[in-house]
Structure formats: structure tokens, C-alpha cells
Amino acid sequence: MEDFDIWDVIVIGGSPAGLTAGMYTSRARLKTKILTGPTPGGQIALTYRVENYPGFYEPTTGPELTEALMTHAEFFGAEIDRSEASSVEFSKSPYTIHTKDKKLKARTVIIATGSKNKKLGVLGEEKFMGKGVFVCATCDAALYEGLRVVVVGGGDSALQESLDLTRFASEVFIVYRGNDLSGCLCLQERVKENPKIKLISNSIVEEIVGTNYVEYVRIKNQNNGEVDSLETDGVLIAIGWEPNTEIFKGKLKMDANGYIESDEVKTSIPGIFVAGDLIDKEYRQVVTACSTGCKAALEVERYIMKQKQ
Amino acid sequence: MSRLIDFGVEKWSEVVEEANKPVIVEFWHERCSACLEMKPIYEEIAEDIDDVKFTRVNILESKENRKYAIQLGVRSTPTFMIICDGTPIGSLVGIFSKEDLEEQIIKIVDNKESCLMASPLE
Numbered sequence: 001m002e003d004f005d006i007w008d009v010i011v012i013g014g015s016p017a018g019l020t021a022g023m024y025t026s027r028a029r030l031k032t033k034i035l036t037g038p039t040p041g042g043q044i045a046l047t048y049r050v051e052n053y054p055g056f057y058e059p060t061t062g063p064e065l066t067e068a069l070m071t072h073a074e075f076f077g078a079e080i081d082r083s084e085a086s087s088v089e090f091s092k093s094p095y096t097i098h099t100k101d102k103k104l105k106a107r108t109v110i111i112a113t114g115s116k117n118k119k120l121g122v123l124g125e126e127k128f129m130g131k132g133v134f135v136c137a138t139c140d141a142a143l144y145e146g147l148r149v150v151v152v153g154g155g156d157s158a159l160q161e162s163l164d165l166t167r168f169a170s171e172v173f174i175v176y177r178g179n180d181l182s183g184c185l186c187l188q189e190r191v192k193e194n195p196k197i198k199l200i201s202n203s204i205v206e207e208i209v210g211t212n213y214v215e216y217v218r219i220k221n222q223n224n225g226e227v228d229s230l231e232t233d234g235v236l237i238a239i240g241w242e243p244n245t246e247i248f249k250g251k252l253k254m255d256a257n258g259y260i261e262s263d264e265v266k267t268s269i270p271g272i273f274v275a276g277d278l279i280d281k282e283y284r285q286v287v288t289a290c291s292t293g294c295k296a297a298l299e300v301e302r303y304i305m306k307q308k309q
Numbered sequence: 310m311s312r313l314i315d316f317g318v319e320k321w322s323e324v325v326e327e328a329n330k331p332v333i334v335e336f337w338h339e340r341c342s343a344c345l346e347m348k349p350i351y352e353e354i355a356e357d358i359d360d361v362k363f364t365r366v367n368i369l370e371s372k373e374n375r376k377y378a379i380q381l382g383v384r385s386t387p388t389f390m391i392i393c394d395g396t397p398i399g400s401l402v403g404i405f406s407k408e409d410l411e412e413q414i415i416k417i418v419d420n421k422e423s424c425l426m427a428s429p430l431e
Contacts (some may be wrong), residue, residue, distance in 0.1 A: 038346055038404050038406075039342055039343060039346050039404065041342065045342040046342055061340065062342065063340070063342050063345060066342075130384060130385040130388075130402040130403065131382075131384050131385075132384050134384070134385055136341075136343075138340055138341070138342075139340075139341040139342070139343060139344075139385070139386050140341075140384065140385050140386060142338060142368050142369055142375050142386075143368065143375065143378060143379055143383055143384055143385065143386065144379075145372070145375045145376070145379065146376075147379070168375075212382070213382060213384060234384070
């Protein structure tokens with residue numbers, strides 16, 4: 001295999017961490033490819049209003065921020081590829097990454113595949129996905145104008161999405177486990193002040209029911225076990241995230257929840273690094289994701305320099 | 310000039326019901342990242358296939374557009390609704406590769422007799 005066929009670094013994942021890593025490595029004159037998949041940006045691309053990314057004191061949108069990150073990476077020469085990695089081979093360097101129609105080789109790899117929406121795992125969830133069940137308020141809120149939506153979850157995402165929904169929906173019911181919402185206080189205040197939002201605590205959605213579209217949900221009270229039906233036109237699932245690491249199973253050490261085991265950004269295999277929400281399970285902000293992307297890129301630079309010595 | 314037609318639902322009769330070929334209506338909006346991903350793909354397909362009319366309705370453009378979409382059963386964006394002789398015969402929701410979307414559209418159109426009579430696709 002010719003040297004020019006081998007990338008210095010392939011970034012798997014077009015998340016803020018991945019795009020930042022690709023910007024840094026390409027700026028360091030490393031031959032960089034970023035496999036973003038069909039929708040770059042990760043979770044931030046689904047967020048309508050971003051007001052807490054440093055330097056952007058006027059709110060921007062998730063897609064705009066994603067575009068800026070991509071442009072920055074391309075400015076220094078990174079190649080953005082909208083293919084999706086389908087499998088990997090990490091047994092020896094250069095490492096191999098397969099997409100649907102390509103076999104790629106890289107001296108180093110940065111994994112920044114982020115996370116995806118956790119599923120409720122209840123009856124009706126799959127059946128009605130796109131027919132009343134949805135995961136992105138930014139995308140679909142307008143289709144619930146004048147209608148009622150149940151939001152499942154009590155964290156930051158659920159609260160922010162609920163507020164987004166009130167731009168269109170007539171009523172929003174937030175169903176959550178436990179007595180208290182777990183989202184940040186600033187969001188909790190806004191939610192509690194919003195007359196369109198009603199809270200249903202200590203409860204879980206047991207089933208999503210309907211004929212061709214969602215018609216109602218069955219809600220179980222965790223304290224007394226009572227089950228009630230609540231008519232609704234939509235159900236937004238916002239219960240958290242799980243890591244996008246299926247293709248790395250058996251190739252890298254992982255914990256029981258599917259997160260890649262790492263020492264900061266270094267995985268168990270030299271030359272393979274990880275960044276973003278895959279290692280930052282606690283803070284999960286765009287800026288923290290970008291910082292881990294930067295760290296992974298700097299480690300790639302050091303690794304390649306060392307290999308050359 | 311692009312063959313893709315952007316319209317508001319007040320022109321539904323003229324653009325969709327009176328068409329003499331199958332019509333695809335994409336319900337989309339500019340804040341939907343999946344819609345933005347599909348934009349160049351849909352525009353390319355519109356140039357490739359002659360026997361289908363490709364159109365778009367932006368649901369954020371007007372309340373009427375939103376209400377009509379909701380009445381038609383649209384619950385997610387992007388939704389590509391295939392309409393023959395004024396009747397919806399199928400919908401495709403979400404992100405597709407160009408090849409997959411073309412294949413799905415052709416499959417739905419080919420399998421509906423009214424569409425075949427109106428305009429057989431290769």
C-alpha cells in the first residue's frame with residue numbers, strides 16, 4: 001500500500017469533538033479525514049437555540065454552529081466525508097475503517113461518535129416513531145401546533161425541548177420519575193413559570209397507544225401503582241443518551257454501558273483516541289466536547305512525532 | 310432553473326390535485342437539520358426523474374402550511390408524501406441516501422395502479 005493512501009488521522013464522528021479534533025490535526029498539517037455520517041454536528045445540530053457557547057453572546061443555532069465548526073476544519077485542509085463508518089479493524093497499524101463503499105487506512109484514529117437518544121423501550125414507541133413519537137423538538141415542534149404533547153424525561157434536554165415545544169403546542173405534559181426534575185435550575189424556573197407546561201412527577205409512560213397515529217399514553221404512578229390514560233397528539237422521548245459505540249465492540253475495551261475505556265483521551269490501543277461525550281459523561285457541553293477533541297488531536301500529533309523518531 | 314416547486318398550501322389544488330403525473334410533496338423547514346441534509350439530495354433527484362413532479366412545502370412559512378400538514382398526518386420532518394390523482398399513496402420520513410430515496414419513490418409509484426396509468430416510470 002502506498003503511503004499516500006494512508007491518512008495520518010481519520011476522525012470517526014462529525015460531532016463538535018470530532019470537528020474540533022479534525023481542525024487541530026489538519027492545522028498541524030496532518031492528512032485528516034473526518035467521517036461525519038449523513039448528519040454532522042451530533043446532538044448540537046438538533047438544537048435550535050445555543051446561547052452558552054463561549055464567544056457567541058448572541059444566540060446562534062445548532063446547525064449554524066455545526067457549519068462554523070465544519071468550515072473551520074475544512075479551512076485548514078481537513079476532508080469532510082459524509083460516509084458512515086460501518087466497521088473497523090484495529091489489530092494492527094495502519095488501522096482500517098470500512099464505510100459502505102470504501103476501505104480506508106489511517107495511522108491514527110480519533111473516535112468521536114457521541115451518543116444517541118435512549119429509547120423508552122415501551123410498546124408503541126417503534127410503531128409510532130414519526131407518527132407522533134419523536135425525539136427532536138427543533139425538527140418537529142411545528143407539526144404539533146395547537147396540539148398536546150407529552151414529554152418523557154426530567155433533565156436538561158426534556159426541559160429545553162418542552163420550552164421549545166410551547167412555541168407551537170397548546171399544552172405540554174412533562175412526565176418524569178421521582179419527585180424532582182433533574183434539569184438545571186434556570187430551566188426548571190422557566191418551565192414552572194410557563195402556563196402551557198404541566199408536570200407529572202413520580203411517573204413513567206408504560207405504553208404509547210393509537211391506531212394510525214399516537215392517540216394516548218398510559219402513565220403509571222410509581223408511588224401508588226395507579227395507571228391512567230392521557231390523550232395526546234405527540235410523545236417526545238427525552239430521557240438521556242447512550243453511546244454510539246456498536247462498531248467498536250470487541251475491538252476496544254468498553255465498560256458495561258458501552259463507553260470506551262480510556263485514560264483521558266487514550267484508549268487501550270496506541271494510536272486510537274476517543275473524545276467528546278464518549279468520555280465526558282458528566283458535563284456534556286459543546287465546549288467540553290470541543291476541548292476533548294483538541295486534547296485527542298494534540299495526542300495524535302505527539303504520537304505521530306514519536307513514530308517518526 | 311430548478312424543477313423543484315416551492316409552494317404554499319393555498320395552491321394545493323393547482324399544484325397537486327390538478328397535476329397530470331405523480332407528485333412528491335416534501336414537508337420541511339429550515340430549522341430541521343435532517344431537512345437541510347436532504348435538500349441537495351432532493352434537488353438532485355428532482356433533476357433526474359422526469360415523470361414525477363417534485364414540490365416542497367415549508368411548514369414554518371405559514372400557519373396554513375402547518376395545519377394542512379398536520380391534517381394530512383405529517384408528524385415529522387422531513388416527510389416526503391407521494392400523491393397520485395390527488396390522493397396520498399405513501400410517505401417517506403427522515404434521511405435517505407439519493408439511491409435509497411429514488412428507489413423508494415419509484416417502488417411506491419410503480420405499485421399503485423392509478424400512478425401507473427397516469428405516468429409509467431422506467
